[in-house]
Amino acid sequence: MAHDEVVNRYSGLARAALAGETVADCGAEAFERGRFGAAGYDDTEGLPESALRASLGCGNPVAVAELREGETVLDLGSGGGIDVLLSARRVGPHGRAYGLDASADMVELARRNAREAGATNAEFVCGTIEAIPLPDHAVDVVISNCVINLSSDKAAVLAETFRVLRPGGRLGLSDVVTTEALDPELRTATELRVGCVAGSLSVAEYRELLLKTGFVATSITLTAEHGDGVHSAIVQAVKPAISPGLEIRPMRDADAEQVLAIYQAGLGSGQASFETTAPSWEGFTASRLARLRYVAADTGTGEVVGWVAASPVSARPVYAGVVEHSVYVHPGCQAHGIGRALLAAFIAASEDTGIWTIQAGIFPENSSSLSLHQALGFRVVGTRERVGRHHGTWRDVVMMERRSTVVGR
Structure with a gap:
């Protein structure tokens, strides 16, 4: 699926959420069984209902990112803003949480949710994850929830992520990955069923791309299994630490x-x-x-x-x-x-x-x-x-x- 098709798809889901509908980008059975969306969280008290309705991820990256007070965090493909709002809570008033999404409708929805939640340290930006509109070394942590698999240029996404992270910065993602698949056609069908429209990387390919980009201390932990070699996973890595400048x-x-x-x-x-x-x-x-x-x-x-x-x-x-x-x-x-x-x-x-x-x-x-x-x-x-x-x-x-x-x- 091309970039414009992905944006149009999620813009339509955002408009549905703005209209008060509950949305999902995969089948209802897979959504429930795989703990996609708001079902993957246990700390959503006080969040706007529309943020929960538009939660389309495959995990809870905030729970594994080990956010600290005062840090700056960026969520790639922030959707309705649930991970940004949770991150804003974690980093506190002296920290900042950015959300980046290619859909202007999703950004509008997320900004409305932030206002409703009173999250003054949350900011949402419209742009692509392959060309992040932030300066070099701008953030301490990058998170993402089942979005990088949607990109047709995953190398560019990780290169941009490396660029905007400060030395010592951390990467904490939930994403869709594959292990060995017996039948490529079945694997593709499973990816489409769980909303992975651009195709997922294998665990080995993901790790190799992280290392080639410059990340170290990489780990990929499989979580939910969706059949035919397709899994949700937690992906973690670190940009090497060194003195400022x-x-x-x-x-x-x-x-x-x-x-x-x-x-x-x-x-x-x-x-x-x-x-x-x-x-x-x-x-x-x-x-x-x-x-x-x-x-x-x-x-x-x-x-x-x-x-x-x-x-x-x-x-x-x-x-x-x-x-x-x-x-x-x-x-x-x-x-x-x-x-x-x-x-x-x-x-x-x-x-x-x-x-x-x-x-x-x-x-x-x-x-x-x-x-x-x-x-x-x-x-x-x-x-x-x-x-x-x-x-x-x-x-x-x-x-x-x-x-x-x-x-x-």
Whole structure:
């Protein structure tokens, strides 16, 4: 179903709700059995009746978003506003709750519901979830209730979500996902029956898209089953945390010059590696895993101030979950927590991708790197004495590793 058809469909439902009708975007039996709509909530006391009538979601994202007082939250596809009104309660008078919907009729309905509820810290905006009309780093939490599955460009939705979240911001969604389906036609019929008109992502596809976008600490928890591999699910993820003015995001080819310059500066210090010259970008990318490369960048200028990446330790399948990593910070930006933030994000992402051991070889003279790694759960497993010559001098290397507390337990 095309974007305009989706908007027209939900605009019609909004007009029905404005007229006092109870609405549903899937069959009545599925609506009740799947706990769609207001049936998925247990804290709706005091909300306008029209907000309950127009509740069309497949879960309760507010219950899993762990909203805190004073935070700013954005609801993608806010419909009649039930999740925004509940969020406004949670964040309190010093917080703010935004609702975004592509249907002007839904926005009108939600604004009326907010006035009736007296929610002065709730604001509703008309626009698409593929091009969110908010500035960068504007919100602490993004929620959505059975809406992202309606988009035909889910990658754009998640990219926009990542953009508007502040570093350390959280994603808490209810959505429709699929597991293995025996018959694609039956699966499609089930998706249409529960209102998933644009088709759902599989659990694996959803997780991969979150990681590719830059989210870490991802989890997808199946809730209600709707048949033929279609489920409602809770989707949670985090944008990596770092100090104000910076952002951790996936490394891009456009970062090549800055990444290699920081690499060369680190090698020039004499304490980073036995290597003395940074490789070409082709050599750099060929030797490092594509999914575990991140940079810390200035949010104002885009300047890269640090990076982290990993290489496999072996091509043998038994070592598939073992990597060796490197983390480098611009010489002028050290001692500001950038390396720690990059390494913490890398650890979270590595566990999302099934890595169970991270290794590092560090010169014993590099006390700051040793301390950083120990603070983030690495342990010393031994010292390789006089293992190699560096600028004509034999040097030792301290071998450290971090075993995952999640993968391989």
